[in-house]
Amino acid sequence: MSLPLVDLHCHIEGAADPAFVRACARRNRVTLPDGLFRADGAWACNDFLHFLRTYESACTAIRTARDYADLTYGYFSRAAARGLIYGELFISSVHPAEVGLSYPDFLDAIEDGYQRARTETGVEGRFILTAIRHLGPGRAGQTAQLAHKHPHRLVTGFGMAGDENQFAPKDFARAFAIARDAGLQLTVHAGEVCGPHSVRACLDALRPARIGHGVQAIQDAALVTRLADEGVALEVCPGSNIALGVYDSYEASPLARLRAAGVRVALGADDPPYFHTDIANEYARVQQAFGYDDASMLAISRDAIAAAFCDPTTRTALLQRLDEAAL
Ligand code: ADE
Ligand code: ZN
Numbered sequence: 001m002s003l004p005l006v007d008l009h010c011h012i013e014g015a016a017d018p019a020f021v022r023a024c025a026r027r028n029r030v031t032l033p034d035g036l037f038r039a040d041g042a043w044a045c046n047d048f049l050h051f052l053r054t055y056e057s058a059c060t061a062i063r064t065a066r067d068y069a070d071l072t073y074g075y076f077s078r079a080a081a082r083g084l085i086y087g088e089l090f091i092s093s094v095h096p097a098e099v100g101l102s103y104p105d106f107l108d109a110i111e112d113g114y115q116r117a118r119t120e121t122g123v124e125g126r127f128i129l130t131a132i133r134h135l136g137p138g139r140a141g142q143t144a145q146l147a148h149k150h151p152h153r154l155v156t157g158f159g160m161a162g163d164e165n166q167f168a169p170k171d172f173a174r175a176f177a178i179a180r181d182a183g184l185q186l187t188v189h190a191g192e193v194c195g196p197h198s199v200r201a202c203l204d205a206l207r208p209a210r211i212g213h214g215v216q217a218i219q220d221a222a223l224v225t226r227l228a229d230e231g232v233a234l235e236v237c238p239g240s241n242i243a244l245g246v247y248d249s250y251e252a253s254p255l256a257r258l259r260a261a262g263v264r265v266a267l268g269a270d271d272p273p274y275f276h277t278d279i280a281n282e283y284a285r286v287q288q289a290f291g292y293d294d295a296s297m298l299a300i301s302r303d304a305i306a307a308a309f310c311d312p313t314t315r316t317a318l319l320q321r322l323d324e325a326a327l
Helices: 018-027 048-059 065-081 094-098 103-121 133-149 169-181 196-206 215-219 221-230 238-243 255-260 279-290 294-307 312-326
Strands: 005-011 084-091 124-132 155-161 185-190 210-213 233-236 265-267
Touching: 005 065, 005 210, 005 233, 005 265, 005 279, 005 294, 018 065, 065 084, 065 103, 084 103, 084 155, 084 279, 084 294, 084 312, 094 103, 094 133, 103 124, 124 133, 124 169, 124 312, 133 155, 133 169, 155 169, 169 185, 169 196, 185 196, 196 210, 196 215, 196 221, 210 215, 215 221, 215 233, 215 255, 233 255, 233 294, 238 279, 255 265, 255 279, 265 279, 265 294, 279 294, 294 312
Parallel strands: 005 084, 084 124, 124 155, 155 185, 185 210, 210 233, 233 265
Antiparallel strands: none
C-alpha cells in the first residue's frame, strides 16, 4: 500500500534546498555569506542556533514573488509525488517584508505556487502565519495584525517559531489573542530545545490547539496526561530533532511513547533539505523505528487530519481519502 502522507509542520523558506537558494542569489544579485554550505554542498547547521542563523541568511536570497511561488510549488509538487495529500506551510511576513515584498503580494505568490501544484497533483494545503519568537512580542503583534487586515482563505493558522529560549509565552498573549480574534487556529513551537516547562507555559498562556515539536513533554508524566486529556496535538519532526542533536536516532524519539499515552501525534518535515529528509522519509523511518504496521501509519495520518487547520468539508474529504487507502 502506498501510504497517504500528511505534513503539519514545514517552514516555507525551510523547504528551500541549496541549489534553489544559490539560483535565487544569482538571479537577485545577492552575495551569500561564507559558511552557509558544507564542503559537500549541503546546508551547514551544527546546532539549533547555528541552524537559525543559516536559515535567516538563506532568506536574504529569496526575494521576489517568483521565488516564493516557485518555492511553494516545489514543496507541494515534490511532496505530492511522494504521497502527500495535505500539507501546512509556516509562512513569515517578516522575511518578505525585509526584502521589500508586501504581505498581499507575498500571499498572491504562494497561492499561485500552491494552486499550480494542486491542479497538477490534487494535493491540499493551508498556510500558518508565523511570528518569530526572538524578534519579540511587538513584532509578533504586528504579524497578528496583518492577519486581521488581510484575511486569506488559505491562511488558517497562526504560529510562533524561532528561538524558544527568548521571552516567555505570556509575553505573546496579546499577539495570540489578536490572531484568535481573526479566526485563526493556533500552534506554538515549544518543547523542541527547552524542557516541559516551556510546553506547559505555552498551554497556560496561549491555549494553542497544537504544539510544534513538544517532544520534551515526555519528561513530565502529568504534562503528557494533560496533552492527551486536552486533545492538544503535537507536530513531531524526528529527523529535525536528530539533525539538531535533540535525539540520537529515530528510535530515541519519544513519539511512540507519546502516542501510547494517548497524545495525538502528527508528523512534520520541518525544514527538509536542512535536515536531509522529507515527509515520505519521516513516515518511512518512523514506521521502521517503531515497527508500526501500515494501519498505525494511517492512524497517524488520521490524527493529523483531525488536527489540521482546515474547514470541515476539506477535513471530511481528506478522511475519506484515508479510508479509501485503508480498503
Ligand atoms: N524556524 C524554522 N525551523 C525552526 C525550528 N525547527 N524551530 C524553531 N524555529 C524554526
Ligand atoms: Zn518548525
